Amino acid sequence: MNFNRMLTMARKEVIQLRRDPRSLALGFLIPPLLILFFGYAITFDVENIELAVWDADQTQTSRRLVDAFVASGYFRVDRLTRYPAATNALQTGDALAILAIPRGFAGDLAAGRPAPLQLLVDGSDANTATIAIEYARGITSAFSRRATLNGREIRPAVVPASRVWYNPSLESRNMVVPGLVAVILSILAALLTALTIAREWERGTMEQLVSTPVTRLEIVTGKLLPYLAIGLFDVLLAVGIGTALFGVPFRGNLGLLVAMTFVFLLAALGFGMFLSAALKSQVLATQFAMVATYLPALLLSGFIYAIANMPRALQLATYLFPARYYVTITTAIFLKGVGIDVLWRQGLALVALAAAAIAATVAVFRKEVA
Amino acid sequence: MADRSAITDPVDSFTEPVIVASGLTRRFGDFIAVDDLSFTVQRGEIFGFLGPNGAGKTTAIRMLTGLLPPTHGTARVARHDVAGHPYAVRRVIGYMSQLFSLYGDLTVRENLDLFAGLYDVSGDRRRTRIQWALEQAGLEGREDQLTATQPLGLKQRLALGSAVLHGPAVLFLDEPTSGVDPVARRAFWDLIAELADAGTTVLVSTHYMEEAEYCHRLALMNRGRLIALDSPAALKASLEWPILEIRSDDSSRAAAILAGLEGVEDATMFGRSVHVVARDAAAAEQNIAAALEREGLTARDIRRVPPTLEDVFVSLVRRSGGVVAG
Structure with missing residues (x-):
């Protein structure tokens, strides 16, 4: 050469x-x-998830829960008054998820009974759906941790200490x-x-x-x-x-x-x-x-x-x-x-x-x- | 003017031939493009390949330059076996292909610089050779113009200049003047003659008859075979029967009528007249006039003419089975 x-x-x-x-x-x-x-x-970040909320409880506690979703920054909340309208929003694509808060939610919580919530998610985009569920789970578990039970704080038994390396803000x-x-x-x-x-x-x-x-x-x-x-x-x-x-x-x-x-x-x-x-x-x-x-x-x-x-x-x-x-x-x-x-x-x-x-x-x- | 001192010739004064082709054959599938081609070329000779399209001229040149391996046979150029030492051969040959093959998007000087670099021409020699190439191509003062914008005739001479920058012992030219006007063609051939005088061996293919006349020796090719090999004069003298030139009102009808006539070997249109190869000139003259008259044509002038290369070529090609279709 x-x-x-x-x-x-x-x-x-x-x-x-x-x-x-x-x-x-x-x-x-x-x-x-x-x-x-x-x-x-x-x-690949999932933000601004359209969330339709049907709050049947209409209490201070239920409103605090909805506020927690808003404050997270991941959800854009749309309050609805009737349940059928909410499911319709899922069908038209106006909402990606529906949060249904049943009547008696605040009462159950105050009485120390399990307080069920319903989260309906549009699973056609599996990835986004999974992430939305994760966000919702995080918000509700933080909410229930802060909720007091008879004046006492509830402490979960196992708390993983997660640290994200290389890209901490994910x-x-x-x-x-x-x-x-x-x-x-x-x-x-x-x-x-x-x-x-x-x-x-x-x-x-x-x-x-x-x-x-x-x-x-x-x-x-x-x-x-x-x-x-x-x-x-x-x-x-x-x-x-x-x-x-x-x-x-x-x-x-x-x-x-x-x-x-x-x-x-x-x-x-x-x-x-x-x-x-x-x-x-x-x-x-x-x-x-x-x-x-x-x-x-x-x-x-x-x-x-x-x-x-x-x-x-x-x-x-x-x-x-x-x-x-x-x-x-x-x-x-x-x-x-x-x-x-x-x-x-x-x-x-x-x-x-x-x-x-x-x-x-x-x-x-x-x-x-x- | 040629820079003769720069021409190096490794074969120098050896009397052995510079190009030796022995039994060169090339097949493409079932088609035999070149069939058992053998010849030798001496130093300083201008050797022509003359033949119709498809005769195998380009294939033969590509085998001689090492661009295409032969199916059978060998070629030696400047004492190097072409198949065995392709790079040794490439250092001592210059080649100009049928297509204009310089870079149109490079300037004249950039093209010359490129080929000087590829041929390892450097230093003072590079400067004098590039200057020479510019002068002979008539492109002085246009060094910095794009090559694509130059007239075809000048481009061809530039391509020739690029191909001989390194002073090759052998120059292969494949139909170098196709598409060039007669004046530019003449200038091109003057340059070839100059190179040959300086000791460069030139092998050139053409289908222009007047170009063939410039060659020292001609190899007539048809259908891949060598059908005659001699000097233009000897080829013309080899035609055994005289040529009659007939002028009439309708040359193409006349040629058709005369082709089948008794005593006529061959009749071809030749410009505005008809050339007839007659076995006996005197007898034929009578027959021709009579035959034309029977068909309502007048032979205005019938006379014997010396054979041209075209006459030789046409009659040899006919005898070797005609031209390949396509």
């Missing part, structure tokens, strides 16, 4: 990139836009932004390089290139270099946006993130280049790159759905996608601040994927011309 020839290829690629508005936009404009857009749009944005960096970069990297080799075939320039002493490895690595630089720039920009705008903590080592990003980009860019060399068509390679990176990066990376919950076969498939490792890496470096002693497995996996992608590119390339 001749270093000068590789740099010559890289320089040529940079000049072409500079004159191609489409690639420039894809490399420099789309990533920060997507981070901003998704950073604001994607949230804000989903802190997890979304680092993961997004990984997802967006996976898609973008493959799209950027999917064009490069196919374009040379389509324009007939490849024939001229391969008649010169430049080797396939020099072509592939020379073409990778500029995109590697763009990818690193995008990640640093994303770190800036994430910390400055979204207030996501960055607790790890920036150097480690850059090093990990480097191998991740080699794998992701290499995959796009493989498609480009194998399919020899810009349109085909772009479409393939889109399908083969977008869904896996979103669905199989552990970004949205926990890999541990997937069927075994799908779990095994996730090992093939660089996004899986990179999502772990970015979240871990951002939030946990861990080092190479924890992330070396992910690092090694990415090195292996990068080597495989580049080797495969050179291999299909050789088959087609030599």
Whole structure:
């Protein structure tokens, strides 16, 4: 491998990139836009749950309970006077849950009898329903703890002392932004390089290139270099946006993130280049790159759905996608601040994927011309 | 002017041929694109591949440059086995493919810089070679314009200049002047002649007859096979029967009538006249006039003309089974 020839290829690629508005936009404009857009749009926090309350008790105690729901900040309460209206609200979607307080609630409580409440929840969105039930349970148990029984405080027998690490406020944005960096970069990297080799075939320039002493490895690595630089720039920009705008903590080592990003980009860019060399068509390679990176990066990376919950076969498939490792890496470096002693497995996996992608590119390339 | 001192030729004054093709064959499935092609080319020779589309010229060049592996046979270029040492071959050859293949979105200078880099041309030599390429292409002063915006003729000369930046021993040109106007084509061939004079061996494919005349030797190809190989003059002399040129009112009807005539080997439209290959010129002249008159045509002028390369080409192609359809 001749270093000068590789740099010559890289320089040529940079000049072409500079004159191609489409690639420039894809490399420099789309990533920060997507981070901003998704950073604001994607949230797994459940807030402002529409709660319809039917208070048949109409006592000071029952009103205090409703106030506790309002004060929690998780619920938007709508007081209703008739029970059928409440169930109707569930059907129309005006309410996600109904809290029914039966007559005699305050009396039961004061007499030290169990005071039942009814919570009806729309379970069509299971996730939100579960969370809403949890919130309601927390509010009612706090309420019953504060309720006095014959002047004495009731103390539960077991009290778990929970502390949340890494993301103590449990804000989903802190997890979304680092993961997004990984997802967006996976898609973008493959799209950027999917064009490069196919374009040379389509324009007939490849024939001229391969008649010169430049080797396939020099072509592939020379073409990778500029995109590697763009990818690193995008990640640093994303770190800036994430910390400055979204207030996501960055607790790890920036150097480690850059090093990990480097191998991740080699794998992701290499995959796009493989498609480009194998399919020899810009349109085909772009479409393939889109399908083969977008869904896996979103669905199989552990970004949205926990890999541990997937069927075994799908779990095994996730090992093939660089996004899986990179999502772990970015979240871990951002939030946990861990080092190479924890992330070396992910690092090694990415090195292996990068080597495989580049080797495969050179291999299909050789088959087609030599 | 050619920078002759820069032309390096590893074969130098060896009398052994610079290009040796032996039994080169290429199949694509059932189709035989090139069939048992053998020839040699000497240093400084301009060697032409002449043949209709689909004759196998491009496939042959791609095998000689190492871009396509042959199904059978071997090629040696500048003493290197093409299949065994493709990179050694690439260092000593220049290649210009059929399509214009420089980067349109790069400026003239950026293209030259790119190929200088890929051919490992550096230092002072790089400067003088790039300057030479700019001059010969007539693109001085337009170095910083995008290549795509240049006229086709100049682009072709720039492509040629890029392909010989490293002073290759052998230059392969695959229909380099297709689509270029005659004046630009002439300038292009002057450049090729200059390179050959300086010792570069040139192998060029074409389907333009007047270009074929510039070649020292011509390999006539049809249906993947070599059907004749000689100098243009010798090829013309090899035609055993005389050529008659007939002028009439309707050349295409005349050609059709004369093709079946007794004593006529071949009749082809040739511009506004008809060329007839006659076994006996004197006897044929009588028959031709009579035959045309029977069909209501007048032969305004019948005379013997020296054969052109096209006559040779047409008659050899007919004899070797005609042109492949498509």
